[in-house]
Amino acid sequence: MKVIFYHILIFAIVATTFSCKNQDKQVEVTEDTMKNDSYNEPYRPQFHFSPKEKWMNDPNGLVYYKDTYHLFYQYYPDSTVWGPMHWGHATSKDMIHWEHKPIALFPDEHGLIFSGSAVIDIENTSGFGTLENPPMVAIFTYHLMEGEQAGRTDFQTQGIAYSLDNGNSWTKFEGNPVIKNPGIKDFRDPKVFWNDQLQLWTMLLVAGNHMQIWNSSDLKQWEQVSEFGKEEGAHGGVWECPDMFSIKVDGTDEEKWVLLISINPGAPNGGSGTQYFIGDFDGKTFTTDQDSTRWLDLGRDNYAGVTYNNVPNGDRIFIGWMSNWDYARDTPTSTWRSAMTIPRKLSLKKVDEVYELLNYPVESVNEIISSSNNAQDLMIKSDEAMDVKLQHGNTSEIQFMTSARTLLLNLKNTVGDSLSFGMDGKNNEFIFDRRKSGKTDLKDNFAQGVQKMPLSNLPDGEIDVRILLDHSSIEIFINGGQYVMTNQIFPNEFYDTLEITNPTDKPLEISDFMESKVNRIWD
Numbered sequence: 475m476k477v478i479f480y481h482i483l484i485f486a487i488v489a490t491t492f493s494c495k496n497q498d499k500q501v502e503v504t505e506d507t508m509k510n511d512s513y514n515e516p517y518r519p520q521f522h523f524s525p526k527e528k529w530m531n532d533p534n535g536l537v538y539y540k541d542t543y544h545l546f547y548q549y550y551p552d553s554t555v556w557g558p559m560h561w562g563h564a565t566s567k568d569m570i571h572w573e574h575k576p577i578a579l580f581p582d583e584h585g586l587i588f589s590g591s592a593v594i595d596i597e598n599t600s601g602f603g604t605l606e607n608p609p610m611v612a613i614f615t616y617h618l619m620e621g622e623q624a625g626r627t628d629f630q631t632q633g634i635a636y637s638l639d640n641g642n643s644w645t646k647f648e649g650n651p652v653i654k655n656p657g658i659k660d661f662r663d664p665k666v667f668w669n670d671q672l673q674l675w676t677m678l679l680v681a682g683n684h685m686q687i688w689n690s691s692d693l694k695q696w697e698q699v700s701e702f703g704k705e706e707g708a709h710g711g712v713w714e715c716p717d718m719f720s721i722k723v724d725g726t727d728e729e730k731w732v733l734l735i736s737i738n739p740g741a742p743n744g745g746s747g748t749q750y751f752i753g754d755f756d757g758k759t760f761t762t763d764q765d766s767t768r769w770l771d772l773g774r775d776n777y778a779g780v781t782y783n784n785v786p787n788g789d790r791i792f793i794g795w796m797s798n799w800d801y802a803r804d805t806p807t808s809t810w811r812s813a814m815t816i817p818r819k820l821s822l823k824k825v826d827e828v829y830e831l832l833n834y835p836v837e838s839v840n841e842i843i844s845s846s847n848n849a850q851d852l853m854i855k856s857d858e859a860m861d862v863k864l865q866h867g868n869t870s871e872i873q874f875m876t877s878a879r880t881l882l883l884n885l886k887n888t889v890g891d892s893l894s895f896g897m898d899g900k901n902n903e904f905i906f907d908r909r910k911s912g913k914t915d916l917k918d919n920f921a922q923g924v925q926k927m928p929l930s931n932l933p934d935g936e937i938d939v940r941i942l943l944d945h946s947s948i949e950i951f952i953n954g955g956q957y958v959m960t961n962q963i964f965p966n967e968f969y970d971t972l973e974i975t976n977p978t979d980k981p982l983e984i985s986d987f988m989e990s991k992v993n994r995i996w997d
C-alpha cells in the first residue's frame with residue numbers, strides 16, 4: 475500500500491492549524507532547539523544522524539559545496555509520525571559530525587515538500603544568482619493533499635527553490651511548478667545532476683512503474699527525453715527516489731552507469747528496498763542488459779537512499795533512511811523517529827564477469843573508532859560455541875576475517891534477548907533473525923521471519939566481516955561491502971556477549987577478531 479494513504483487522516487487533523495504553525499516554526503528554530511543535549515534517550519543512535527526531535531524519512535538534496543556536506547531530509551516538525559512534509563537541514567565537514575540548521579523548505583500553496591535533490595548552479599544557468607555567488611538550487615516534488623483527497627491524479631508536480639547563502643535561507647521560484655502533472659498519480663522524487671555529455675541538466679523522475687528522464691538548460695524549462703523500466707527490474711511496489719551516476723569499474727578504465735531505484739513494497743525481505751541497474755547512458759537514454767534484479771542492501775532498513783552531487787574527489791557517497799515503511803511509524807522511540815545509515819562509499823567491481831555494486835562506510839567513520847589493541851585469532855571446534863564478552867555495549871564495531879562459509883553469531887544480553895545471524899555455506903546465503911532480539915512487537919511485520927541474503931558471488935578464500943552496532947541499528951558489511959545488511963533492533967538491554975557457533979564438522983578459524991568502541995558524535 476502506498477505511504478501517502480496512511481497519512482491522510484493525520485493531515486486532516488493538522489490541516490486546520492497548519493498555516494499559522496508554519497509561521498511559528500520559523501521563530502521556534504533557535505540556537506537552543508539546535509543543541510544536542512537530549513541525544514541520550516533509549517535507542518537514540520550515538521554515531522548516526524537522527525533529527526533532534528520529531529519525524530524524519532528520506533535523505534534529500536545531498537550536495538557538497540564550499541567544504542561542507544549538506545543533508546536535507548523529509549521532516550515533519552510537529553510529530554513523531556509522518557505528516558505534512560518539510561525539508562529539514564543539517565551540515566557536516568566529514569559526514570559523521572552534524573550541525574542542525576533551520577528548516578529549509580516549508581509547504582506552500584502548491585503542496586507539501588516531498589523528496590528531491592540539490593545542485594550548485596555554477597554557471598548560473600537559472601539566473602537565480604551570479605557567477606560570483608552561484609545559487610544552490612533545490613528540486614523537489616510538491617504533493618497537493620487537497621488534490622489527492624479530491625481523488626485527482628495530478629496532485630504531484632515538481633518545484634524548485636534557490637539559496638544564495640549556502641542553504642541557510644531559501645526562495646521558491648515564482649514560476650513553480652516547473653513540471654506539471656500529466657495525470658500520473660505517483661510522479662515524484664526528482665534527482666538532478668549536471669550532464670557532462672550534453673552540457674545541460676538531467677532530471678530523473680519516477681512515474682509509478684518506471685522512470686522518466688528530462689533535460690533542461692536552465693533548471694526551469696524541462697523536456698522529457700526518454701523513459702526506462704516498465705519491463706525491467708522489480709515491480710512489487712511503486713518506484714521511488716531514483717539516482718544515477720557514472721562510476722569506474724575498480725582497477726580498470728571502464729566506465730558504467732549505475733541507476734538506483736527504491737521500491738515500496740516489494741523488497742526481497744519485505745516492505746521497502748533499493749534495487750540497482752548497471753548500464754549505459756548516452757545523455758538521454760539509460761540502457762542495460764542486466765537480466766536479474768539486484769539489491770543494494772538486503773536488510774530491511776535501508777530505504778530511499780541517494781548519493782551526493784559534487785563530492786570533490788569524485789567519490790560516490792550514499793546515505794539511506796534506516797527504516798522501512800512496513801513499520802516506520804511504530805518504532806519504540808518517543809521524542810524523535812528514524813536515523814540515516816552510516817554514509818557509504820559506492821564502488822563497482824567485476825567479479826566473475828558480473829558487475830557488483832559495493833557499499834562500505836566512508837573512511838571518516840574511522841576517526842570516531844577507538845581501536846583497542848586486542849585483535850585475536852579464535853579457533854572453535856566442530857559443534858562447539860564460544861562466548862566473547864563485549865566491552866562497548868551497543869556502540870561498537872566488530873570485525874574479523876575468515877575463510878569459513880558456515881558460522882553462526884548471536885548477540886546476547888542478561889535479559890535473554892538474542893539477535894542471531896551468520897553464513898550458511900550449504901545454501902550459500904547469509905541469514906539474519908531478529909525475532910528474539912528485544913522489543914519486536916511494535917508491528918506484526920517487524921520480525922516476521924528469517925531474512926536471507928544470497929551470497930552467490932562471494933569469492934573463495936578469506937573475507938572480512940565488519941559490523942557497526944549503534945543502540946537501535948546493526949549494519950553488516952561482508953567482503954568490503956559486496957554483501958550488506960542494515961537492520962533496526964530494539965534490545966531490552968545492551969548486548970554484552972557475542973556467541974560464535976561452529977555448526978560444521980571442521981574447526982572454525984577466525985582471525986583478527988576485534989571489538990572497538992565507536993565514539994558519540996553529538997556534543
Ligand code: FRU
Nearest residue numbers: 477532548588589714715778
Ligand atoms: C519515499 C517517499 C517518497 C516521497 C516521500 C514522502 O520514502 O515515499 O517517494 O517523496 O517518501 O515523504
